[in-house]
Amino acid sequence: xxxIVLASRPQGQVAADNFRLETLAxxxxxxxxxxxxNHFLSLDPYMRGRMEDAKSYAAPQxxxxxxxxxxxxxxxxSKNPRFAVGDKVLGMLGWTEVGVSDGVLMRKLDTTxxxxxxxxxxxxxxxxxxxxxxxxxxxxKSGETVVVSAASGAVGSVVGQLAKQMGCRVVGIAxxxxxxxxxxxxxxxxxxxxYKAGQLHADxxxxxxxxxxxxxENVGGEIFDASLARMNPFGRIALxxxxxxxxxxQISIKNARTFLTMRLTLRGFIVSEHMDLWPQGLQELGAxxxxxxxxxxxxxAEGIASAPDAFIGLLKGKNFGKQLVKLI
Ligand code: NDP
Numbered sequence: 001x002x003x004i005v006l007a008s009r010p011q012g013q014v015a016a017d018n019f020r021l022e023t024l025a026x027x028x029x030x031x032x033x034x035x036x037x038n039h040f041l042s043l044d045p046y047m048r049g050r051m052e053d054a055k056s057y058a059a060p061q062x063x064x065x066x067x068x069x070x071x072x073x074x075x076x077x078s079k080n081p082r083f084a085v086g087d088k089v090l091g092m093l094g095w096t097e098v099g100v101s102d103g104v105l106m107r108k109l110d111t112t113x114x115x116x117x118x119x120x121x122x123x124x125x126x127x128x129x130x131x132x133x134x135x136x137x138x139x140x141k142s143g144e145t146v147v148v149s150a151a152s153g154a155v156g157s158v159v160g161q162l163a164k165q166m167g168c169r170v171v172g173i174a175x176x177x178x179x180x181x182x183x184x185x186x187x188x189x190x191x192x193x194x195y196k197a198g199q200l201h202a203d204x205x206x207x208x209x210x211x212x213x214x215x216x217e218n219v220g221g222e223i224f225d226a227s228l229a230r231m232n233p234f235g236r237i238a239l240x241x242x243x244x245x246x247x248x249x250q251i252s253i254k255n256a257r258t259f260l261t262m263r264l265t266l267r268g269f270i271v272s273e274h275m276d277l278w279p280q281g282l283q284e285l286g287a288x289x290x291x292x293x294x295x296x297x298x299x300x301a302e303g304i305a306s307a308p309d310a311f312i313g314l315l316k317g318k319n320f321g322k323q324l325v326k327l328i
Contacts, residue, residue: 037098171189172191
């Protein structure tokens, strides 16, 4: 089977030669273990941080080890009474076609009404991230204006749809006319500003005539500054990500004075630190995906060898929706 390891740490932009494809023999499993064939790998922005040897909320990815990451797949051999051959499972096996688990962090999945891949997106970590930031930090009231950046992505798309259900005016920010059209027409946002069109401030002002009450920030930099300039008094900001700085770009906040003048509250959060709320959030998201109420979109790269390029693309906005790698 094949896997991808971290070969070297990136200097600035991630490059294909930071990764190495390896071929290994399928391992034997011991008592208590399960052997899994992955069907989908999840590619997520946080992986860029793990490639670095810097102080952060999580330990760095080790060199020459399988790249970390969420996976969904099928049990192909089991010496663990909790799992049978054929079970569909969610795990953290990383960028590999086959993996061994002791079952502790493995979760069995019901794919009757929810497609397997959705457990890596809207009904998984990204969906939960959206749910957490919106319901626990932003707490918007009906009629308020909510802005979300990287709006067409795995997290942003869920934020906006849930905020619409709460009765908010929802404005997305995304890169390109195609992504913006999707956000408004398919996901039902009230408006979407294309930050690549060259008039971010003017377009965001036009889309938020009553100002902004709550922001779900995924990008940072100029995009975040544009939202700050429109904040209403006592606005709330869930700081989820700053993807425009993940390759080492300096991120500054020009409109920082707004925190004072508008008496804003900003809270950063890491979704994996709130495991106590996952069952509740995933239950709600799962029910909505099963009924078709919560829509999602995927960018699917084919084959394990395509993972590095797909990941590099994710950090440049080439993905359109949740970025996955389909195996087999
Ligand atoms: P997405 O599916 O949204 O994909 C990333 C998107 O970010 C791209 O499609 C692109 O959208 C945008 N982007 C990429 N590079 C840049 C750039 N240089 N400048 C501006 N925009 C860029 O990813 P996710 O939904 O998985 O993640 C969204 C954010 O949420 C990330 O910042 C991520 O780190 C964060 N996150 C945080 C978690 C937490 O616990 N705090 C957990 C999970 C995610 P576009 O083309 O519209 O610019």
